[in-house]
Each structure stands twice: as C-alpha cells, then as structure tokens.
Amino acid sequence: MADLSINFAGIKSPNPFWLASAPPTNSGYQIMKAFDAGWGGAVWKTLGVPVINVSSRYGGMNYRDTRISGFNNIELITDRPLADNLREIEEVKKYFPNHAVIASLMVESRKEWEQIIKDVENAGADGIELNFGCPHGMCERGMGSAVGQEPTVLKTIVEWVMAAANIPVITKLSPNITHIESPGLAAVEGGTNALSLINTIKSIIGIDLDTYAPYPVVDGKGSNGGYCGPAVKPIALNMLRQLGQHPQIAGTPISGIGGIETWRDVVEFILLGATSVQVCTAAMHYGFGIVREMDNGLRRFMDERGYKTIYDFAGLALPNVVEWKELNLKHKVVASINKDKCIGCQLCYIACDDTAHQAISISGDQTNRIPSIIEENCVGCNLCSLVCPVENCITMEKRDDGKQHLTWEELTNTDRIPVTFNDERAGGRGHYVPEVADALKHRKN
Amino acid sequence: MSEYKRPITEQDYDKNFKQKKPLMRQSEAFIESSRCLFCFDAPCMHACPTHIDIPLFIKQIHTGNVTGSAETIYDMNWMGNACGKVCPTQVLCEGACVFNNENGKPIEIGRLQNFATNKAISSRTKLFSKGTPNGKSVAVIGAGPSGLACACELSTLGYDVVIFEAKERPSGLTAHGTAPYKITNEEALDEVAYLQEQLGFKIHYLTPVTSEEQLKDIESKYDAVFLGVGIGPTASLNIKGEDLPEVVGAVEFVNELRFAKHTMKLPGSVIVLGGGNTAMDAASESARMGVETVHLVYRRSKEDMGAYYFEYDLAISAGVQSIFNASPKEITGNGKVKGVKFVRTAIENGKLVEVAGSEFEISCDMVIKATGQAKMGSLFQKIPGLQLDSSKRIVVNMETYQTGNPKYFAGGDAVNGGTEVVNCAYEGKQAAKGIHKFLHA
Numbered sequence: 097m098a099d100l101s102i103n104f105a106g107i108k109s110p111n112p113f114w115l116a117s118a119p120p121t122n123s124g125y126q127i128m129k130a131f132d133a134g135w136g137g138a139v140w141k142t143l144g145v146p147v148i149n150v151s152s153r154y155g156g157m158n159y160r161d162t163r164i165s166g167f168n169n170i171e172l173i174t175d176r177p178l179a180d181n182l183r184e185i186e187e188v189k190k191y192f193p194n195h196a197v198i199a200s201l202m203v204e205s206r207k208e209w210e211q212i213i214k215d216v217e218n219a220g221a222d223g224i225e226l227n228f229g230c231p232h233g234m235c236e237r238g239m240g241s242a243v244g245q246e247p248t249v250l251k252t253i254v255e256w257v258m259a260a261a262n263i264p265v266i267t268k269l270s271p272n273i274t275h276i277e278s279p280g281l282a283a284v285e286g287g288t289n290a291l292s293l294i295n296t297i298k299s300i301i302g303i304d305l306d307t308y309a310p311y312p313v314v315d316g317k318g319s320n321g322g323y324c325g326p327a328v329k330p331i332a333l334n335m336l337r338q339l340g341q342h343p344q345i346a347g348t349p350i351s352g353i354g355g356i357e358t359w360r361d362v363v364e365f366i367l368l369g370a371t372s373v374q375v376c377t378a379a380m381h382y383g384f385g386i387v388r389e390m391d392n393g394l395r396r397f398m399d400e401r402g403y404k405t406i407y408d409f410a411g412l413a414l415p416n417v418v419e420w421k422e423l424n425l426k427h428k429v430v431a432s433i434n435k436d437k438c439i440g441c442q443l444c445y446i447a448c449d450d451t452a453h454q455a456i457s458i459s460g461d462q463t464n465r466i467p468s469i470i471e472e473n474c475v476g477c478n479l480c481s482l483v484c485p486v487e488n489c490i491t492m493e494k495r496d497d498g499k500q501h502l503t504w505e506e507l508t509n510t511d512r513i514p515v516t517f518n519d520e521r522a523g524g525r526g527h528y529v530p531e532v533a534d535a536l537k538h539r540k541n
Numbered sequence: 542m543s544e545y546k547r548p549i550t551e552q553d554y555d556k557n558f559k560q561k562k563p564l565m566r567q568s569e570a571f572i573e574s575s576r577c578l579f580c581f582d583a584p585c586m587h588a589c590p591t592h593i594d595i596p597l598f599i600k601q602i603h604t605g606n607v608t609g610s611a612e613t614i615y616d617m618n619w620m621g622n623a624c625g626k627v628c629p630t631q632v633l634c635e636g637a638c639v640f641n642n643e644n645g646k647p648i649e650i651g652r653l654q655n656f657a658t659n660k661a662i663s664s665r666t667k668l669f670s671k672g673t674p675n676g677k678s679v680a681v682i683g684a685g686p687s688g689l690a691c692a693c694e695l696s697t698l699g700y701d702v703v704i705f706e707a708k709e710r711p712s713g714l715t716a717h718g719t720a721p722y723k724i725t726n727e728e729a730l731d732e733v734a735y736l737q738e739q740l741g742f743k744i745h746y747l748t749p750v751t752s753e754e755q756l757k758d759i760e761s762k763y764d765a766v767f768l769g770v771g772i773g774p775t776a777s778l779n780i781k782g783e784d785l786p787e788v789v790g791a792v793e794f795v796n797e798l799r800f801a802k803h804t805m806k807l808p809g810s811v812i813v814l815g816g817g818n819t820a821m822d823a824a825s826e827s828a829r830m831g832v833e834t835v836h837l838v839y840r841r842s843k844e845d846m847g848a849y850y851f852e853y854d855l856a857i858s859a860g861v862q863s864i865f866n867a868s869p870k871e872i873t874g875n876g877k878v879k880g881v882k883f884v885r886t887a888i889e890n891g892k893l894v895e896v897a898g899s900e901f902e903i904s905c906d907m908v909i910k911a912t913g914q915a916k917m918g919s920l921f922q923k924i925p926g927l928q929l930d931s932s933k934r935i936v937v938n939m940e941t942y943q944t945g946n947p948k949y950f951a952g953g954d955a956v957n958g959g960t961e962v963v964n965c966a967y968e969g970k971q972a973a974k975g976i977h978k979f980l981h982a
C-alpha cells in the first residue's frame with residue numbers, strides 16, 4: 097500500500113496535496129474543512145500589508161461547454177487583519193498538528209519581513225512561502241512579481257528572510273519572466289529551502305462586448321489579471337522541468353502549481369520533479385471534495401506500479417526531456433485508422449488535406465465515409481489522431497525498425513548537416529505535395 | 542400485434558431481447574463522463590439507495606482511473622454491475638440528476654457504472670481481499686442480491702461465510718426474475734463469480750433450507766444466520782380455472798424463459814393479469830417471444846398502476862394491448878385454457894366495485910398471473926422468535942437488520958416485501974455490519 101506522506105524541505109504532510117495560497121485558504125474555517133476533506137496541507141492566503149480588494153475580481157475562460165478551462169483574477173493579498181489570521185493559524189494547528197500549514201507572506205522592508213516571520217512562527221506555522229508572484233496590483237507597489245522579475249532584489253529579500261526564519265522557507269516564483277532559471281537560481285543562492293511555481297500569468301481574459309472593457313469589469317474598466325487553471329498547466333510543467341534540470345537548482349525541493357485538477361496532473365508534476373503540489377482553481381471550481389479523485393488515483397497509480405512513496409518516481413520524466421537536437425531523426429511513425437471504430441466524421445481528412453500533408457483520402461461516397469491513410473505521404477505529425485473524436489481510433493504506428501539512431505547533434509558534430517535545400521540529406525525534399533492546380537478540383541460549381 | 546417474430550435460434554432471441562443498456566464504448570464513456578458537473582452533495586448520490594459516490598466514480602472514468610472507479614462503486618454496492626443494468630435509474634440516480642432541472646438529458650449513470658464495473662470484472666482486476674480471519678462463521682440462506690451482498694461484506698470483515706442456495710446457480714432474481722433485455726445471464730452470473738473468486742465465500746447449490754433439523758444444524762455450526770430468501774412463488778388468485786395447465790405465475794414464467802430462451806414454447810395469445818412492474822415485464826417478454834396477441838389486463842385504472850410509466854411504455858411499444866378496470870372472474874376452458882371472463886370495475890366512494898352486468902370474455906391460450914407473490918411463511922414459522930408483520934414480512938431492527946431471534950438477521954425482499962436489486966444489496970451489506978456489531982459486542 098502506497099504511503100503518500102511527504103517531508104518537503106522539513107515540512108511534514110500526510111500527503112502531497114496542498115491548497116495554494118488563494119481564496120480557498122483565506123480563513124481557518126476553510127482550511128479546517130479542507131483538511132477534513134483530505135488535503136494534507138495549505139498555504140495560507142498571502143499575509144502582508146493592508147490592502148483593499150475590488151468587486152468583482154474573477155473572470156473565466158470557457159471553452160465550448162467546459163467552464164473555467166482558464167481562470168483569471170485581479171484579487172490582491174488577504175484583506176483580513178493580520179492578528180485574525182495569526183490567531184486562526186494557531187487554532188488550526190491545534191486541531192491538525194500533523195497537517196502542513198504554510199504562511200504565504202508579502203511585505204516590503206527588511207524590518208517588516210523580520211516582524212511578520214516572527215509572528216507566523218509564533219502562531220505555529222510549519223513553513224513560510226514568499227509570494228514573489230502576484231502580477232497585478234501588488235507589483236505596482238514594488239512587491240509580488242515586481243520582485244519575482246528582478247533576480248537581484250529577490251535574492252536580497254530571500255537572504256533577509258533566511259537570516260530571520262527558523263522554519264523552512266519556500267520561494268514562490270512568478271512565470272512572468274523569460275528565463276525562469278534566473279529567479280530560481282537567485283532564490284537558491286539566497287539560501288531558500290525550497291521553491292514553488294507557478295504563480296499566475298499576466299493576462300486579459302476577454303473583453304466585454306457591451307462595455308468594451310476587460311473582464312472582470314469594475315465600474316466600466318478592467319485591469320490585467322493573473323491567469324491560472326487547467327489552461328496554464330503546460331507552461332507550469334515546462335518551468336518545473338527547467339528548474340529541475342538546472343545544475344545549481346536541481347536538488348532543491350519544488351512544489352508544483354498550475355492547473356492541477358486530477359490525479360494525472362499530480363503524477364505528471366511529480367514525474368517532472370515536484371514533491372508536493374498546490375491547487376487553487378480546481379478547488380474554487382468544485383470545492384475541497386475534488387481531492388478525493390486525486391488521492392484515489394495517485395494511490396492506484398502507485399500501487400499498480402509498485403511505488404511505496406512519491407519519492408520512488410519523483411523526477412523520473414526529467415531525463416526524458418531533452419533538447420530537440422538530441423531527438424532520433426530515424427524514428428518514423430505513420431497514422432493508422434481503425435475502421436471498426438471510425439464514425440465517419442472526416443475531421444481527420446480535412447485536417448490533413450487542408451492543414452497538414454495531404455496524406456488521407458476519402459471515397460467521396462456518402463455510403464463509405466471511412467477515410468484511408470496514404471502511408472507514403474504521412475509524415476507522422478499526429479494531427480489526425482488529435483482531432484479524431486473516437487478514443488484510440490487513429491493510432492500512430494511505428495515504421496522504423498528501431499535499429500537506427502541519428503540526431504541533429506550527431507550530424508552537426510560529424511559535419512553532416514544539409515547545407516542546401518537540394519542536399520540529399522535535407523528534410524522535406526522527398527515529401528509529396530499535390531500539384532498546385534489540384535486545389536481547383538475541390539471547387540464546387 | 543406483436544412487433545417481434547418468434548425466435549428460432551439463440552441469435553433471434555438475443556435480437557428480440559437486445560440489451561436496453563448496452564455497454565458503452567470508450568469514447569462514449571469519455572464524452573458522457575465529461576458532462577458530469579461533479580455536483581456538491583450530489584442529488585444523484587442521495588437518490589441511489591446504496592449512496593454510491595457517483596460524481597467521484599464518473600470523474601474517475603474521465604481521468605482514466607477506471608479501476609478506481611469500479612472500486613468507488615463496489616465500496617458502497619456489491620451488486621455494482623447488476624445494478625447499473627437493472628436499476629430503474631429513471632426514478633433513482635438519473636431521475637435526480639440536476640440536468641433534469643433544465644430539461645436536459647440526465648447523465649447516463651447506470652451505463653457509466655457498467656462501463657467501470659464491466660472492465661474490472663472482465664479483466665478480473667483485483668479489487669477486494671478477505672479480511673483477516675476472526676474465527677467466526679456465518680451462514681447465509683439464499684444467494685440472491687441480499688445474501689450475496691451480506692456474504693461479500695462479511696468476508697471482508699474476516700468471517701468464514703457459507704451460502705445455502707436452493708437453486709443450481711446464484712444471483713437470485715437478478716438472473717431468474719429481471720427482464721432478459723436488462724441483463725444477460727452471463728453478466729449476472731459473472732459478477733458473482735468475480736466477487737467469489739476474490740472473497741472466497743462458499744456457496745452450496747441445490748441446498749434448500751426447509752426443515753427444522755437443517756436450521757438446528759446450521760444454528761449449531763454458525764455464529765449467526767442471514768436470511769436472504771426473497772419472496773415466494775406467485776400467489777393464488779382464488780378464481781375458477783386457475784389450476785388449468787396453461788395458467789402460470791409471472792415469476793415462474795420468467796424463471797423458465799431466462800434459461801430456456803428461444804426453446805420456450807408459447808402459444809398464439811396470452812393474457813397477463815396485473816398492473817405492477819412484474820406484469821409489464823411478463824407482457825413485454827411474451828411479445829418479444831413473438832406471441833401474436835398479448836393482453837395486459839389490470840383491475841384498476843392506468844393511473845393506479847404500480848408499474849413505472851416507462852415499463853408500461855416499453856410493453857406497449859412491444860405490441861402489448863392494455864385493458865384497464867377489468868377484474869378476472871374465471872379462467873375458462875375444459876382441460877385447456879380457452880379465455881378469461883372479466884367484469885368491469887369502477888371506483889365508488891373510494892372503493893373498487895364491480896359494475897353489474899358488465900361481464901365480458903377475452904379468449905386466449907395462456908394466462909400469466911402477475912398479481913403478487915406469496916411469502917416464505919412456512920420456513921419462517923420454524924425459526925423461534927422470528928416476528929412477521931401483517932404482510933408476512935420479517936420484522937427487523939432497521940439499523941442492524943437483526944430479527945426477533947437475535948441469532949438471525951434478514952434483509953432483501955423477505956424484509957421489504959419486494960423492491961429492487963439495489964435495495965437488497967444495500968440491506969445485505971447493512972445486515973453484515975449488524976452481524977459484525979452483534980458478534981463483536
């Protein structure tokens with residue numbers, strides 16, 4: 097039986113599922129409910145300087161009938177008095193001594209940092225998370241992502257914090273930067289015990305066609321906000337692996353955040369090296385009960401693969417994320433349609449004929465709508481298999497014998513890269529393209 | 542006129558009794574599961590008598606954790622696969638789905654449930670294990686849904702469980718009573734085999750427990766006994782001609798049909814008496830067997846029928862003709878059924894009365910009585926202390942399912958008088974918990 101408990105940079109938690117610092121962790125009431133529902137830890141809604149929040153605050157990115165495939169907010173840090181939050185941290189820890197309560201902090205001066213660290217330590221917090229990520233409002237005041245985007249400033253603040261703190265410190269990074277390694281490295285050099293990422297991505301979720309203002313509209317105007325939810329997962333995963341593969345950052349525990357909703361998301365983050373995960377949007381969409389799907393799925397995955405703890409598979413995907421030039425150019429796959437599964441929508445055909453490599457043909461006869469693959473033309477791009485609405489109907493079949501291995505890097509090293517388009521070795525040369533005039537055959541009279 | 546041709550081969554039979562809820566394909570399950578809203582404190586879950594965590598198992602299907610999904614289902618309901626197929630979902634989970642509130646199509650919970658459990662069963666996925674033996678043993682009488690659920694639960698708690706079953710195979714009325722277009726024999730029996738393989742309880746077939754000696758013997762060998770015997774054969778109507786050879790009970794009729802299939806011989810015209818779901822089933826089944834004329838005759842009005850409207854619609858769509866407010870007075874025929882004499886009924890001062898001079902006769906070759914079942918009274922009388930209510934149902938403590946005789950527990954149709962498989966599965970499981978509490982007090 098899998099043991100889900102973790103020790104994240106000294107912060108112990110019964111499982112790796114933490115609520116991210118956000119509205120779900122606004123109060124002791126919410127966090128206690130969350131722990132009862134199965135969450136192992138919670139990063140308290142960021143504590144810091146007094147703020148005022150606006151109404152309204154959120155916008156949703158809906159994709160067809162899927163609500164909140166992305167989520168956007170213009171909320172600031174907590175607007176509740178610090179004393180109330182501290183009292184509630186203390187109370188939560190009394191009821192849940194074995195769960196992880198992490199205080200997210202954001203203040204300005206060294207003195208303020210020292211004071212607030214002392215306060216949360218006294219209240220019994222198990223760790224601290226530094227919010228260098230908020231991409232709206234707080235950055236205008238020189239905090240949040242304004243710090244996250246300035247590695248030298250970030251490093252200085254981390255150093256102040258490390259000098260003052262007696263409990264583990266996690267530095268939360270902003271994705272609003274070109275090279276995530278820069279702030280990551282600065283935090284590690286500043287002495288941080290751990291990292292977490294991503295905070296929200298600067299965004300405009302959409303424009304209201306009545307007021308011509310961005311959502312959420314606040315009295316006729318809007319502001320750029322922070323984007324999160326399922327849509328940001330790919331960005332978070334890439335940043336996670338960038339940190340994990342960086343020689344000086346690798347080894348620092350990382351808490352993965354960004355679009356996590358299901359057990360699969362959790363496993364993917366862990367495979368790329370995260371050893372705790374944080375969730376905000378999924379909890380805001382479905383409530384704390386969503387954790388039971390993650391919990392059961394993760395356990396089942398671990399039991400089926402024989403993993404005793406998450407450390408048994410943490411980071412296993414990292415070595416497989418390589419640079420493009422290291423990929424095998426001799427690997428060859430082609431699409432294959434399972435005629436028994438095909439329902440005849442012909443989305444694959446039109447995707448390939450209009451926008452890929454004209455490697456799918458149709459009969460044109462309404463009584464036989466099942467397309468066929470023209471193997472010689474197929475470059476193995478995957479597009480058809482992605483648009484096909486039927487599970488496992490179009491599969492990509494391996495066609496090389498697996499014996500040959502050749503990469504761009506090897507070609508470069510041995511001076512064999514094609515230098516002209518006519519070069520035998522150039523790609524795309526032998527690929528089929530129809531005659532230009534064939535396009536006219538599709539005209540309807 | 543029946544819409545169906547007489548089945549000659551097993552394939553014909555399977556075609557006429559095509560599954561109403563066929564197994565979902567993977568894409569179908571993926572798309573359907575994506576529609577579920579993951580409601581909080583979901584109404585579907587409250588409407589399920591076993592309280593399966595429906596939003597969770599649907600989400601698990603969607604995320605590819607189909608094994609976890611089956612686990613969620615079996616965690617609450619040992620007859621998970623059978624229930625997905627035979628539950629009247631329109632009035633249970635699916636009837637409560639929030640999509641009904643905007644006239645939308647409710648989530649197909651029953652079929653999604655089968656998608657998950659079928660995968661676990663057909664791949665023989667290991668989901669359960671016997672509890673550490675606690676040295677105690679329990680006898681279960683009857684291998685129907687209630688007895689099986691009780692046996693499964695007890696096995697996980699570490700009891701040595703032995704089931705005594707009168708018939709030659711398990712599953713009770715799931716395979717012997719429900720309509721063949723709801724669940725196949727193979728499906729019903731395979732779920733039991735799957736559970737038994739992992740939980741290890743024993744079943745002694747062709748072993749009816751009927752005598753005092755048998756009961757004494759069982760009492761001396763086992764620490765507790767669970768009665769999951771269901772209800773008895775079709776009750777008598779007490780009218781003339783009832784003993785003619787072509788007069789059969791609905792339960793006996795379907796029992797034969799389910800295993801004889803296309804080889805069952807049926808005449809050209811049949812009258813089904815009754816207005817409950819069993820009557821609807823018998824009428825539908827007769828029509829699907831190619832009986833040219835099937836009359837469904839009920840004493841009271843259409844509105845008073847106990848049957849679900851969708852079961853009635855199903856019978857009508859199979860070609861059944863219905864007659865209401867007609868009460869059978871006599872089955873006519875000399876050594877062979879010729880017809881049934883009815884009298885018209887009406888409601889006067891809230892009471893059903895016969896309308897004088899309104900007698901009429903419908904000719905037929907066979908009569909199926911779906912007018913209620915007798916209770917297992919004779920067995921119950923042999924158990925000292927067992928209390929029965931005025932309808933001969935066993936009286937139990939509704940929390941522990943303990944009977945008036947502390948060593949005996951009971952559940953299922955024998956207690957509730959006849960409901961659905963899902964209720965019986967629930968009661969069997971609850972009774973197991975009651976037995977556990979009793980033996981570990």
Ligand SMILES: Cc1cc2nc3c(=O)[nH]c(=O)nc-3n(C[C@H](O)[C@H](O)[C@H](O)COP(=O)(O)OP(=O)(O)OC[C@H]3O[C@@H](n4cnc5c(N)ncnc54)[C@H](O)[C@@H]3O)c2cc1C
Nearest residue numbers: 683685686687707713714718749750770771953954961962
């Ligand atoms: C015609 C018909 C159609 C139905 N259709 C549906 C439906 O579509 N959906 C649904 O959910 N429910 C349906 N039901 C109801 C459902 O089948 C029953 O509620 C359920 O099977 C009862 O379970 P049980 O365990 O209480 O008893 P049963 O299923 O009746 O099982 C009792 C078992 O005990 C055995 N037994 C009896 N006496 C003894 C004895 N003395 N010794 C040893 N063994 C004994 C019997 O052989 C039997 O196997 C239907 C019922 C009928 C009659």
Ligand SMILES: Cc1cc2nc3c(=O)[nH]c(=O)nc-3n(C[C@H](O)[C@H](O)[C@H](O)COP(=O)(O)O)c2cc1C
Nearest residue numbers: 116117118142169227295324325354355375376377
């Ligand atoms: C409404 C809202 C408020 C947030 N407030 C904070 C905050 O106060 N401090 C912080 O560190 N992150 C905050 N975040 C960012 C989240 O903690 C998290 O990093 C981000 O939402 C990505 O995770 P998700 O995709 O699971 O939502 C907030 C996010 C949302 C949606």
Ligand code: SF4
Nearest residue numbers: 438439441442444484
């Ligand atoms: S996209 Fe899939 S289902 Fe549609 S025609 Fe192509 S193979 Fe068939």
Ligand code: SF4
Nearest residue numbers: 589624625628633634
């Ligand atoms: S057991 Fe029956 S009522 Fe319960 S969820 Fe399944 S199909 Fe619905």
Ligand code: SF4
Nearest residue numbers: 577578580585638639
């Ligand atoms: S009520 Fe319907 S939508 Fe809501 S959880 Fe149940 S099945 Fe899903």
